[in-house]
Amino acid sequence: MRAGRLGILLLLAIALGLGPAQANEPTQPAPAKALTIKAVLELFTSQGCSSCPRADALLKTYVDRPDVIALTMAVDIWDYLGWKDTLANPFNTRRQRDYARVGHSQVYTPQLVVNGMRHVVGSDAKAIEKAIAETNRELAASRVDLSIRAAGDKLILAIGKAQPGAPHMEATVWIASVERSVTVEIKRGENRGRSVTYYNVVRRLSPIGMWDGKAMTVKLASRDIMRTANERCIVLLQKGESGPILAAAELKP
Template sequence: MTGIMASRLKLLLAAIGLAVLLQPALAEPPRAVVELFTSQGCSNCPPADALLVEYSRRPDIVALSFPVNYWDYLGWKDTLAHAEFTNRQKDYAHARSDRQVFTPQMIVNGKKSCIGSDRAQIEKAIQMTGKGRSTLPVDVAIAEQNGTVTVSITETGEVPHRNAEVWVLPVLRSQTVPIERGENKGRTVTYANVVRGLKRIGEWHGGPARFELPAETARRGGDGFVVLLQVEENDRPGMILGAAKSPGL
């Protein structure tokens, strides 16, 4: 091999190595979904909202804000709240049979209720509901091409349930709200991954599965979206088996 050819080969190998180093890391499969039920009218909620912002930055966590409307009578109508989110929180309470509905309340992996600002309690719930796993039990992947979102579900090992529903949740990545009246009068609060709706796109009965929907539908009302694979128990939300979030969340 001539000296020129050897030099060119070294440059090529160096370029390939640099390209590998510059490639973005693959998305980390989530180990937990945390849902914060919060309200702009709740004086105890801003610390929990700030904690959810932190969780939203973790690649191994799917963090969601669900603003509820039952504190609107206190003098400030929550600008992001929806009755559907209040109903979801109540359904969780009925599913757990504890009837505990409060703000700020964090639900971990569809099962464990925590005080939304109590980091230690939430981390413990992540460990408990994860049962020693490093990820959720079912793999969920999303891809978007030509205006269509494809959701792929892969069963890679033993799973606790083989019947679940597939949901798409449009979210706003970040929303800052100046609160003018009520218990938080004068405060400006930033909310992360604010859910704007829940759309059921199908059922899963074990094994590989694939679902498609328009990207516009997945993002409707938001600028990103989350997919949840969630068990339904007596028409109420239960254990979350898998989840995925769109790029940027």
């Protein structure tokens, strides 16, 4: 009778995963967390450039893609032609020139820089897709986990550590204040009489610190980043100041 009870209890224990067969099994390591990969597209565009509206319209198709962060970087290089770009930011112009200095050919519009590594004509969809695929592959071993979330009146930015075996590098942490959409009536210049809508317009782009390969957390006041209801926050982690972009994340309002 007692032996029968022990047999029943042993069978029950094994069925519940409590038996001795499991006691000596090695604990399996948790699978590595998959990194969220977002390609970064920076479109250097101008209201004074007749070739730009096609590129501006194409950028819209990337704005809501989950694997892409698309940015409008309005520049002032054609302001002397008769129309002062209403969205241009001198910093955007400097950033485009910095890219040119590190090997991204000449400065032109519409120029689209992919992941800080390749430049293509901003209206060439096939070239953009090719550059996204190529640079994502090249960056695979250097990607970094990056996230941003709201907590009350703060923004919490979390940057992971470098991947095992990745070369040591320092990267700039950029915070971008981006306006969802802006429509402009252009009254002079090459686009005179046209109404053009721009998407994810970079209003401010500021470096807030450096990452040295170790995990770090940064807290920011949200009111300093998103000043209007139409603005969102985007974070970039970029080698140096104009090198490959290792990670990107966005916080939508």
